[in-house]
Amino acid sequence: MEVVAVAAALGLLLLAGAQGSVENEVRETEAVRELLARLLGPELAASFSVWVKRALAAASGLDTYRLSGGGAGARVQVLGSTGVAAAAGLHRYLRDFCGCHVAWSGSQLHLPQPLPAVPGELTETTPNRYRYYQNVCTQSYSFVWWDWARWEQEIDWMALNGINLALAWNGQEAIWQRVYLELGLTQSEIDGHFTGPAFLAWARMGNLHSWGGPLPRSWHLKEIYLQHRILDRMRSFGMIPVLPAFAGHVPKALTRVFPRINVTQMGSWGNFNCSYSCSFLLAADDPLFPVIGSLFLRELTKEFGTDHIYGADTFNEMQPPSSEPSYLAAATAAVYQAMTIVDPEAVWLFQGWLFQHQPEFWGPAQVGAVLKAVPRGRLLVLDLFAETKPMYIHTASFQGQPFIWCMLHNFGGNHGLFGALEAVNRGAATARLFPNSTMVGTGMAPEGIGQNEVVYALMAELGWRKEPVADLGTWVSSFATRRYGVSHREAEAAWRLLLRSVYNCSGDTCTGHNRSPLVKRPSLQMVTAVWYNRSDVFEAWRLLLTATPTLATSPAFRYDLLDVTRQAAQELVSLYYWEARAAYLKQELVPLMRAGGILAYELLPALDKVLGSDRRFLLGTWLEQARRAAVSEAEGHFYEQNSRYQLTLWGPTGNILDYANKQLAGLVSDYYTPRWRLFMETLVESLVQGTPFQQRQFDQKVFQLEQAFVLGTQSYTSQPQGDTVGLVKGFFLKYYPRWVGGSL
Template sequence: MAFWTWEEWETQLDWLALHGVNLPLAWVGQEKILVDVFQEIGLTDAEIATFLSGPAFQAWNRFGNIQGSWGGDLPRSWIDQQFALQKKILPRMVELGMTPVLPSFTGFVPMNTTRVLPDAQIVRGSQWAGFPLQYSNDSFLEPFDDHFAKLQSSFIRKHRAAYGNISHIYTLDQYNENSPYSGDLDYLRNVTLNTWKSLKQADPDAIWMMQGWLFYAQSAFWTEERIEAFLSGVEDNNDMLILDLFSESAPQWRRTRSYYGKPWLWCQVHDYGGSMGLYGQLTNITVNATQARDESPSMVGYGSTMEGQEGNEIIYTALLDQAWSTTPLDTERYFHDWITARYSGCGSMPKELYEAWEGLRTTVYDNTNTSVTSVIKSAYEIRPSLENIRVGFQSTELSYDPTVVVHAWQKLYEAASSEAKLWTNPAYQHDMVDVTRQVMANAFIHLYQSLISSWNISDADSLSKTGKALVDFLGDLDTVLLTNGNFRLSSWIKLARSWAEGDDDQASFLEYNARNQITLWGPNGEIADYASKQWSGLISSFYIPRWRIFIKYLKSTPPASYNSTEITGQLINFELKWQSETWDEPEPSADAEDLEKVLNGVCSRWATVFGRR
């Protein structure tokens, strides 16, 4: 959502309303309020600039993970534009019957705050994700410092003056993947007690919403004793609302005894970094979510807390529809009805459509109680190495038989043979590209393994042929993705640059931000490929060149001489150069006929991949 305009937001708000969402997060534009608060206490623009992060990284800045902006400072024009956008978003939320969850003052402040508040009790947060001190270890104003309540009141007062008295629910997370200054039980209680008091002083009706993610992400620190002490600081349970953020894979409500009576929401993360693989946990979001509702008297709702929403729409709608049922959804019937609605208007409904999705329902979309806890990434998106097939966090190892997806692809393709109007149906076009993408992403694993095997046995001829096949395969995948605007790098970059309004320097900064998030994710690749995307343009300009560098290195380096530091250095040099380039390729003029033609060509070249002989 980083670069969304009102057009994207308007569609999203309609989608939320149509699915019964009544408590949407409303962060947009909060930097304007924060800047005004900081300026009021005497901080300069330059000092504030050391704190605010670029547009593609503001979520982590708001959580205190990072500070500052690499590649240039956050433009004041961006801050003002987002503020204006929020003035459209909030009224529409209210108009549609929603209660916005508003930002509040968290305590994170610019590094030079002690210049204007010399007596302030400020501590440095912990390092995050290997970022250097310049961009991490955020300065944190302790909530029991008198300045905290004053800044909180200032923030909420300014917010209300700008947007009106539209909500009393505030998002506030202080230790998201950060360690508290102390583990002392009294200290932890005092943090929440005084934070709560600051909110109630600013708004007597305030309700504090926080994520329960910290209790999972830093479980070694957050013992049950510390969690109980921390939550006890909010003395009225009804003044807090906790998101059990990863309920489908790592629920925390059980070990915290339903958060010691605090109201909480059963939430589904599903997707880290906006990864694009087909994936879901149907049993967990239907059966397990219903069981929690029956067992925990303080569970008050359901939440969708994904990091990316493109693709896998049926999983997001299933959870939101489950919220309206006291019993687990009948997923077979649910898929049938969802498919009927999704492809409506195309004429007849070929049985193959239902057959395709039924195969996915019981396999790809029912990853229940496995070690794979979120959307699976493709091995080709990961920086090339000898270990691109990995398990655990952001796994690239499949948790299902890949022939299931091939069968689904065949059925989807056959459906258009029965009903040609499908080729002009936007939902079908999207899904045909998406499933093709998954078939090819899965097939890449075999090409990668063949490449490494050829190198291990020093078969130069096989290595050369496999390397060429791997690059050609990715080139064909890029061509498939190019047929649909939802799968293009150019769409992402174009949206980012659109905010510059003719300012070339700002356009370059915004494009750098957009490029960096989906590749290096940090000035030097601190969490490289975390938010990688399977997009046309990104494959051709970024992934294929990386694989070419890697293949060239393997050709010139026998197994006994392999040096991971050397090849990684070569790859990083390329990645760093790519960050500052400008996308100048013309937008393709693809239409529905192109997709059918492209698919026929790709299938003829890779017949075995698509189950053809």
Template sequence: MKRVYAFNFILLCLFTAVSAASPVKGLLERVSPGSSGKFIIEQVASASDFFELDQKGEKVVIRGNNPVSIATGINWYLKYHAGVHLSWNNMSAQLPAVLPAVPHKERHETASTFRYDFNYCTFSYTMAFWDWKRWEKEIDWMALHGINLSLALVGADAVWRNVLFKLGYSKEEANEFIAGPGFQAWWLMNNLEGWGGPNTDSWYESRIALQKKILKRMHEYGIQPILPGYSGMLPHNAREKLGVNVTDPGTWNGYNRPAFLQPTDERFQEIAELYYKEMNRLFGKADYYSMDPFHEGGKVAGVDLDAAGQAIWKAMKKNNPNATWVIQAWGANPRPQMIKNIPKGDLIVLDLYSESRPQWGDPESTWYRKNGFDGHQWLYCMLLNYGGNVGLHGKMQHVIDEYYKAAESPFGNSLKGVGITMEGTENNPVMYELLCELPWRPARFSKDEWLKGYVSARYGKFSPRLWEAWVLLGNSIYNCPARSTQQGTHESVFCARPSLKVYQVSSWSEMSDYYNPLEVIRAASMFVEEADRFKGNNNFEYDLIDVVRQAVAEKGRLIYKVVRAAYEARDPKLLKQASDRFLELLLAQDRLLATRPEFKVGSWIEQARSLGHTGAEKDWLEWNARVQITTWGNRHAANEGGLRDYAHREWNGLLKDFYYLRWKTWLDRLSQLPDEDPAASIDYYGLEEAWTLQHNTYPSAQEGDCVETAKIIFGKLN
């Protein structure tokens, strides 16, 4: 009998090793072909997530309790032992024949049950046009950074289309409700209907196929997907079409909002069941569902919020008794009355903006909740980026300190992990690297010391000069005041609609001058100094272009002030000189950003067009891509709604053909020294819409040498 037990134990260990090695081996081979044989992967049972780095002969041992923990250990080893930093701009590496040895066993463990990824908006502002090749890299990035819980919205439009068919809606009516690819986040958050559509049949089919691949890979890693659940959403005309009791949805920036089906309506559970059956049929059941009713101004008048919470929860639990509801804390949501009677353990609250407007119970917050989330589980999340805007920004030390403050507070018992909840991604990698490491570091630490390790990891070797540059950035542009509620980066003036009162670009940015722009320019000079030494290093060249880009934007803002002063002084000569200088800098920025595909509008448009099967479908997808990053909406939504430039991007191609046209038009009229600001007489939307309707080609490949171009452009700042 003992031999049988021993044999079974050996089989169990073998199965565990194989199950862990399979997704991890694939990851290693994608990162560096042929590298998986240089590692020994061991999966060991544990009550909490952990990873260990060890050594056996010439092979590095990565040990952990599941594939995500093991992948996190691989990333830690690569960063802090091999000097290899895998990032959005660089997800591959050439590892040495013999890996650097681990000098002594190193163990990291975390009490964080969940490490969460994504915001609804990320699926539109960044991922609207991703194919499987790009998604595969992202899921690898997630595993490497410890993510084990992730929003998974792809294909929700196909679920809804089929549900609407079963409710008696025609194909045309369904497409009037479902938003297009560039705007589905706001449709799913109950803000608008139909904008960006109608979607094609092939679009829906491709989304189903893509989501199945995404979910398969997530399950292989053990990353728990969060599927969109049913929250009571229906088309705004549901009362007339279905005869159900819905609230008057009103409008959002001029767009019809979806209706909210009253929880007391006898058809609520019926429609919810119909929805979940279709979701299950296409994608299977999930253990986590995301529902966010009443998002951003959704009307609650006349709604029994307790009954609403119970109806949403019961429908979810009927579909899967083991399911947990995941909800975003944003503004007044989640309404305390809606979640008060949800059983503890059945709800996870994402404190979406913990770094600036925490709701977990911090009395210093402008969104203070005395009772936090009333004992429900919650995650400390960093939003950081709004609209996918490009720019350096963060609260580096504050993010660190607030995490440990929250963990040590009376609300720490219900704190179950961290989340990155950016509206747009693929930028500002240093802040996401920092946030993802928090769960694996047991005590507070200094950002300056952490940056020393970051420099060595990111660039493959330590540079005192680059560390000095990063510390300077960490104490200036990455040191946004704790109380600031600024929505993301300090926006580039080049991207603003011109006027004599330009400050922020998007309508709600709440920007403030919290740092000295000359310090950013000085940090950029240090990067330029080190450029020859690190030439060819992918991560360095990305950062070089990004930091110099920020410096050029800072200089542009300073020159804009000269333009305004010259106009007010009625000095035509100075106005001409300052205007020419401003436009020169804007075009120099365009040339600088042409050297990296990450900063090119051509990359964004190419992604969109590549998903189309016909010329007409490609044009429609390109229109979605162009509109989202410029006007965002129709004339009313852009101007009166304030949505224009919300998702502005300081990108090559967009600077030269879109932002330059606006500034040149305004500066030409300003040069006549009119009594009033000429901005009022310019139809900016007319200029902007014309660009969204074009189909001229923008290159996506690198143009020019990064290092040499950065040197030339930076030299122009003096």
């Protein structure tokens, strides 16, 4: 019972700040009304009556919404205990009563008229204190180039999906610059420390420094402006923004100013050498630790205010210098104590990723040392990969510290149909029933967004459900109907096939990485095995194409049709690669040339053309975002190069090669295709000359192609070319019969 009381105490601690005043109720009411007007337009928005009343909250203080009214010209009444609760109630009405759909790729908002009546009153209380969103990496893989217009859309999406706890980490480098200058560093030393914009997530966790930098002065100004707007909008809904705190990592230049400070140089990370990695960690007992930590937090909160929850990661994917529990406890306590100097109400939001990432290091004694170093209820742990590798089971519910059950799902913002929907559906409810569970919330923690929207729709819904969805097959059929705005038998059948295949991952294969040969540097050792039956993907593809006469006017349908076509192409690449590899190993030149020629000279160019028909699959769209963030042509080129590196080499020598792979028109034609052509040509040459294929020599040659793409200046259009449906039909008619006929 003690651990349950601790979890409840945390909820009460944070609710104290959320109770608010009449002024907050008015502000949150107005925020939801403005969201409604942005979403539906002023005329339709007038059909709703929205209010926020704290008194509606359950006795436990948990978020609650109430729906009533509608029908025969009556206004729909939406009442919420917070702005987020009211927005979630509005979304529930639009979804379940109007058959609407709100998603990253576009929304389907065809409301029936008159608006459907709510039978009696519908009151819903969330079973959890928190619905969390983001991963530290999301800031770099997805948000890095966003302007305010895009942030406004995202915060609306967050509110509608009931998110009430989220990272707000923009602008922190500007604050750190002020602190470093105050500590005596020069501007050139600071410039030499910060990474470029596309790699800031890993600088913030101490994994990297310097790579891809420096940050222009205009970057700091833009990020400060954005952070103020982001925080203002989040708070207007009653969300709790999580601000950053000092984790102990310092610039090397600090040793010039303070030559006697006690620092440890950490090991390298991600195949980088110490020119860009091997951060300096300040000792917990060094007198400068609380000074730097409090300087940063004081300057940060003076600029942005605070909601008393802070994030920091000291040992993310880095092995600590010592496994002694006393060392780990001291290092952890120092971070927390530096927070409380400035904010006695501080709560530390802590990513639990490190425990599962290096299980050989983080034994029970080491985990316990970290968890016990912060007072119970003041460490809020993100069980970051709980849908696949839940850590609450192995840590006795994090030894009494409150935790949030998170779905990580996606690494690097990869394209590729993927999900573990059965595990997601059951996971949170199972964690809630765990003996002495200290679970206080659910969370979505993808490294990159804008993909596999069905997974996030389910996870957001589960944040308000007390039980799992009873029948996922029925649920996914309803999802398809809402998404396209009309029920269609073939489309629903396609989604059920996807549910039982690509979205039914289980076991150790559920990593969330796209390991397709299409997006990997070619070799003779590539993995082509998948956990599902490829026939299900091809049949779903056929069924969606069958539905085009009815659904082709739906933007969401066109997106899905292209995305499933992209997935089918990914499967075809694996199959043609396997044919080419088998032919090479059998020393059969003609079959090798046939399979390799189709893959590299027909299939990939055709895929690039299909992708080019939708701006959401254009490299030009991605790079245009980067250039728009700049204030000069030189800066635009710098940002674009940052972006190209992230998508491909990730580091100067391919340090984390293809981790953040995307299947985008332009990237397929000018990065993936040249690699595959060189590979097939090298295999043919090997057979003709009777010499063995040398992977190392090939890697050296292909690196020249990869680097040329990253350093290139070719522009890419952000305007789609061609008709998606027509191009998909042509692609289908060429390749689907080969799959069915077994003549790949």
